Each structure stands twice: as structure tokens, then as C-alpha cells.
Amino acid sequence: MRVALAYIFIVLLWATTPLAIKWSADGSSFIFGVTARMSIGLICTLILLLLSRTGLVWHSLAKRTYFAVALQIYAAILSVYWAAQFIPSGWVSVIFGLTPFITALLSAIWLGEKSLGRKSFFAYSLGFAGLAAMFHSAFHISMQSVLAIAAILLAAFLQAFSAVWVKRLHSQLPALTQVTGGLLFAVPWYLITWYYLDGQAPTKLPLKSIASILYLGLIATPIGFALYYYVLTHLAPTRVALITLITPVLSLLLGHFINHEAITLNIIIGSSLILSALLIHSFTGRAKKKT
Numbered sequence: 143m144r145v146a147l148a149y150i151f152i153v154l155l156w157a158t159t160p161l162a163i164k165w166s167a168d169g170s171s172f173i174f175g176v177t178a179r180m181s182i183g184l185i186c187t188l189i190l191l192l193l194s195r196t197g198l199v200w201h202s203l204a205k206r207t208y209f210a211v212a213l214q215i216y217a218a219i220l221s222v223y224w225a226a227q228f229i230p231s232g233w234v235s236v237i238f239g240l241t242p243f244i245t246a247l248l249s250a251i252w253l254g255e256k257s258l259g260r261k262s263f264f265a266y267s268l269g270f271a272g273l274a275a276m277f278h279s280a281f282h283i284s285m286q287s288v289l290a291i292a293a294i295l296l297a298a299f300l301q302a303f304s305a306v307w308v309k310r311l312h313s314q315l316p317a318l319t320q321v322t323g324g325l326l327f328a329v330p331w332y333l334i335t336w337y338y339l340d341g342q343a344p345t346k347l348p349l350k351s352i353a354s355i356l357y358l359g360l361i362a363t364p365i366g367f368a369l370y371y372y373v374l375t376h377l378a379p380t381r382v383a384l385i386t387l388i389t390p391v392l393s394l395l396l397g398h399f400i401n402h403e404a405i406t407l408n409i410i411i412g413s414s415l416i417l418s419a420l421l422i423h424s425f426t427g428r429a430k431k432k433t
Contacts, residue, residue, distance in 0.1 A: 145372075145373055145376045145377065148372055148373050149377075149385070151365075152366060152369050152373065152385055153385055153389055154392075155361070155362050155365070155369075156235070156366070156385060156389040156393075157235065157388075157389040157392035157393050157396065158357075158362075158393075158396060159235075159362050160222075160226065160231040160232065160393050160397070161231040161393070161396050161400065161401055162357050162358050162362065163175070163176075163222065163226045163231070163234070163354075164226050164231040165350050165353075165354040166178075166179065166351055166355045166358060167223070167226070167227060167351070168347075168348050168350060168351040168354075169344055169346065169347045169348045169351050170344040170351065171339070171340045172223045172226065172227055173220075173223070173335055173339045173340050174336060174343065174344065175354075175355060176220060176223040176332065177329075177333060177335070178359065179358040179359040179362075179363060180219075180325060180328060180332050180363060181332070181333075182355070182356070182359025182360060182363070183325060183360075183362075183363025183364050183367075184322070184326065184329050186364040187318060187321055187322040187363075187364045188322060190318055190322075190364060190368075191318060191319070194318070196316060196318065196319060198319060198322060198323055198326075199319070203311060203313045204313060204319075204323065205323075206311055207308060207313040207315055207323065208320070208323030208324050208326065208327050209327055210304055210307040210308045210311060210324075211304065211324025211327075211371070212323075212325075212328040213300060213304045213307070214301050214304035214305070214324070215324045215325060215327075215328040215367070216328035216331050217297075218296075218297040218298075218300035218304065219297070220332075221294065221296050221300070222234060222238070222294060222297045224290075224293055225290035225294045225297070226290075227290070228284070228287050228289070228290040229291070229294075230397055230401075230404075231393065231397045231401060232390070232394035232395075232396070232397035232398070232403055232409075233291075233294075234294060234393070235389045235390040235392075235393035235394070236273060236390040236394065236409075236412070237291055237298070238294055238297065238298050238301070238389075238390075239269065239273050239298075239390045239416065240273060240295065240298045241298045241301050242266065242269065242384050243266050243270060244302040244303075245305060245306060248302055248303060248306040249309075252306050252307075252310055253306060265422040266419070268416075268418055268419040268422065269416050269419035271415050272411070272412040272414070272415025272416040272419065273412060274412070275408045275409075275411045275412035275415065305374060308320070308371070308374060309374065309378075314375075317367075317369070317370075317372035317375065318368045321363075321364065321367040321368050321371060324367075390416065391413045391416065391417070394409060
């Protein structure tokens with residue numbers, strides 16, 4: 143039950159994150175927004191560790207786990223923030239929905255999971271077709287948008303790679319410890335990147351931007367990441383990665399109703415295909431448990 147509730151909360155967080163990312167860059171640079179978010183997130187996780195009287199461990203396996211987590215926190219999320227400048231917020235979640243397919247491939251190669259069976263492959267193919275329909279029109283707009291799509295695809299690969307790597311290391315560290323260690327590795331790199339790409343703190347930020355940074359820093363980063371790695375310790379990476387097939391629909395609806403982003407026929411078709419893929423995958427998973 144706890145895993146199911148954590149899973150649902152992650153879905154809601156990830157559905158709202160793309161819009162918050164887009165708003166957090168209003169009045170400042172994208173690198174300031176993400177650096178401020180991760181710095182706040184690190185302070186929060188350190189406080190939570192202190193309150194829970196949980197210390198960080200620094201043995202070899204722990205450090206490798208922190209580095210694997212930092213790969214997602216720094217490289218993947220930095221790519222997402224850069225890309226969010228040039229495409230609608232809903233598209234970020236849609237394109238990131240390719241993560242389950244990349245995760246399935248990496249899990250089959252690296253963990254020996256049977257994640258590429260015929261029924262699963264059909265579900266993934268259906269989901270891929272839905273995603274293709276939803277962002278097909280992007281290739282007819284600016285080169286920056288095309289590069290943004292490439293950046294999100296890179297982020298999806300890094301997210302999948304990080305998740306499978308953490309699962310393979312199997313350090314059995316508490317989720318909050320993993321996130322805090324990952325942030326300790328990642329935040330210095332964010333500060334260095336901000337210094338060289340921007341180096342200036344904005345003198346005035348819109349209220350919407352401040353609220354978005356605080357939401358991402360206080361909730362999405364410490365709570366969202368901790369729940370993500372908590373779920374990852376209890377479920378297969380391919381099952382966790384399915385979150386990125388659920389969130390695109392919610393993100394697109396939020397972008398449409400709150401940020402006035404257009405929903406085209408391709409998006410409607412793509413959403414239907416993705417939901418069908420989820421139903422097929424869910425049915426396949428239940429059937430395997432019964433056998």
C-alpha cells in the first residue's frame with residue numbers, strides 16, 4: 143500500500159514539474175532556476191536526515207550509488223531545463239515518456255530482466271507510436287525545438303541509465319540517503335555551471351517564478367526524489383519507468399488549461415495510444431504474477 147501511494151504521489155509530482163520548470167525560468171536564466179531548486183532541495187534533505195537521525199555513509203558502494211543518482215539529478219535534469227525554454231511544458235513530459243522503452247532495453251542487457259517479451263514489446267511499441275504522434279509536428283518548427291527534443295531524449299536515456307545502475311548496485315541504502323548523497327555530488331557541479339554560464343543572481347523575480355522554484359526545491363526535489371528511489375527499491379525499473387507514460391497526459395492537460403498550450407489531434411491520438419499501452423502492460427504484469 144505504501145508503495146502504491148508513493149507511486150501515485152510521484153505521478154502527480156512529475157505531472158506538475160514540467161510546467162513548474164518552465165515558470166521557474168521567468169525573469170531569470172534556466173541555469174539559475176535549476177541551481178536554486180537543487181540547492182534548496184539539498185538543504186531540505188540534509189534537515190530531513192538530521193531529524194530522522196540518519197547519517198550518510200561513505201563506503202565504496204555508497205559513493206558509487208551517490209554518483210549514479212547524481213547522473214540523473216545533474217545531467218538529465220539540466221538537459222530538461224535547457225530544453226524547456228524552447229518547447230511547451232507538456233511536450234517535455236511527452237518526450238520523456240520514451241524512458242520506459244530505454245529502461246526496458248537497459249534492464250534486459252544489464253540486469254537480465256525479461257522486460258522485452260512479445261506482449262511487453264507490443265505495449266512499448268504502442269506507447270512509442272502514441273508518443274511519435276504527439277510530437278510529430280515538432281519537427282516542422284524551429285531548429286531550437288528540434289535540439290530541445292534531442293536534449294529531452296538524452297535526459298530520458300540518462301534517467302533510465304541512472305535507474306538501472308542504482309538497481310544493479312543494490313546498495314540497500316535508504317531512499318533519502320541516496321537522494322542526499324546524489325545532491326551532494328550534483329549541487330557543486332550546478333554551482334560551477336551557473337557561475338560559468340550566468341554568474342548573476344536576478345534582482346527581481348516574478349511571484350510565479352519564486353513559487354515554482356520553492357515548489358520544486360521544497361517538494362519536488364526532496365520528497366519527489368526520495369519517493370522515486372523508495373519505489374525503485376521495491377519495483378523493477380521498467381515498472382517505475384511507466385510513470386513517464388502516465389504523466390504526459392496530465393502534463394498536457396495542465397499546460398493547456400493553465401498555460402494555454404495547444405492540444406492538437408495528434409496529441410489526442412497519442413494520448414489514446416499511450417493509455418492503451420498502459421492497460422496492456424498492466425494486464426501483462428498481472429498475468430505474470432498469477433502464473
